[in-house]
Amino acid sequence: GQQVMQIPQYQHVQEGEDFTTYCNSSTTLSNIQWYKQRPGGHPVFLIQLVKSGEVKKQKRLTFQFGEAKKNSSLHITATQTTDVGTYFCAGLSNFGNEKLTFGTGTRLTIIP
Amino acid sequence: KAGVTQTPRYLIKTRGQQVTLSCSPISGHRSVSWYQQTPGQGLQFLFEYFSETQRNKGNFPGRFSGRQFSNSRSEMNVSTLELGDSALYLCASSFRAGREKLFFGSGTQLSVL
Numbered sequence: 001g002q003q004v005m006q007i008p009q010y011q012h013v014q015e016g017e018d019f020t021t022y023c024n025s026s027t028t029l030s031n032i033q034w035y036k037q038r039p040g041g042h043p044v045f046l047i048q049l050v051k052s053g054e055v056k057k058q059k060r061l062t063f064q065f066g067e068a069k070k071n072s073s074l075h076i077t078a079t080q081t082t083d084v085g086t087y088f089c090a091g092l093s094n095f096g097n098e099k100l101t102f103g104t105g106t107r108l109t110i111i112p
Numbered sequence: 113k114a115g116v117t118q119t120p121r122y123l124i125k126t127r128g129q130q131v132t133l134s135c136s137p138i139s140g141h142r143s144v145s146w147y148q149q150t151p152g153q154g155l156q157f158l159f160e161y162f163s164e165t166q167r168n169k170g171n172f173p174g175r176f177s178g179r180q181f182s183n184s185r186s187e188m189n190v191s192t193l194e195l196g197d198s199a200l201y202l203c204a205s206s207f208r209a210g211r212e213k214l215f216f217g218s219g220t221q222l223s224v225l
Contacts, residue, residue: 001171033213042202042216043155088155090214098210099168102147102155 002027004091006103014111019076021106023089030092032065032072033100038085046074081110114139116205116217124223130191133220137184137205143167144186145214146178149200158201161186162209190222198224 003026013019023032031050035043047056049065049072056063062075072089089103117136125131137144146158157170161180178188184205190197202219206212 031211035214042218043204043214044216045213048213092211099157099160100145100214101157104154 002091002093002099002101004089004101004103006087006089006106008106009104010107010109012109012111013079015081016078019079019083019108021074021087021089021108023072023074023091023103025070025091025101027070028094029069030094030098032069032092033090034063034072034074035088035090035102036085037088037105041085043088076108079108079110081112084108084110116203116215118201118203118217118220120220121218122221122223124225125193126225127193127195129193130189131193131222132187132189133201133203133222135186135188135203135205135217137186137203138215141205141207141215142184143206143209143212144180144184145204145206146186146188147202147204148172149202149219150198155202158188160209167209193224195224198222 006023033048034046037043047063052069053067054065060077064073086105086107088105090100092098119134143162145160148156159178160168164180175191180186200219200221204214204216
C-alpha cells in the first residue's frame with residue numbers, strides 16, 4: 001500500500017534559525033496537504049498543493065510539491081517559539097478510492 | 113460554526129472490554145474519517161464514511177468497526193480491547209470525501225489497563 005515518509009523525525013533548532021521537513025511518497029499523489037499539531041492539540045490544516053512543481057507561501061512558511069508529485073517540503077524561515085509542534089504531510093493517492101495517507105510527522109522543538 | 117465534537121474526551125477501560133467513541137462533524141460536512149494516533153506510529157487511518165457508507169478502510173483488525181448515521185454523526189467501536197489499543201483516537205470531517213481538507217476534533221484519549 002501507499003507509504004508516506006517524513007524526515008527528520010525530530011528537529012531541535014535555535015529560535016531564529018530555519019527549519020525544513022521533507023515528505024516522500026512511494027506512489028504518485030493527486031495532491032498533498034500539510035497539517036500542524038501543537039503539543040496536546042489536534043492536527044490543523046495548513047495548506048494543500050495540487051500542481052506539479054507548485055510553490056506556495058504563508059508568511060514565513062514555504063511549501064513545495066515536487067515535479068514528479070511524489071515529494072514535498074515545508075520550510076520555515078526564522079523560526080519562532082509559536083512554530084513548536086509536529087508537522088504532518090498527508091498525500092492523496094492517485095488510484096481507486098482516494099485515500100489520504102499521513103506521513104510520520106516531524107516534531108519541531110525551538111530552543112529560545 | 114461549531115467544530116468537530118468528540119466524546120468522551122478521556123476513557124479508561126480494561127482488557128477484553130469494548131468501547132464506543134462518538135464524533136459529531138461540522139454542520140454540513142458529510143464525510144467523517146477516523147485516525148489512531150500513538151507516539152511512535154503517527155496518524156494511522158482507520159476508516160472513512162461518506163453519506164452513511166464506508167468509503168475506505170485502513171489496515172486494522174475486525175475488532176475495529178464504525179458507522180455513520182443519517183445526520184452524519186459517526187461512531188467507532190473497538191471490541192475485545194487490548195493494551196496496544198491505548199491511543200488518541202481522532203475524528204476528522206470534511207464537506208465531501210477525498211480531496212477536501214480535514215477538520216479534526218480534539219480526540220478521545222483511550223487508556224486500556
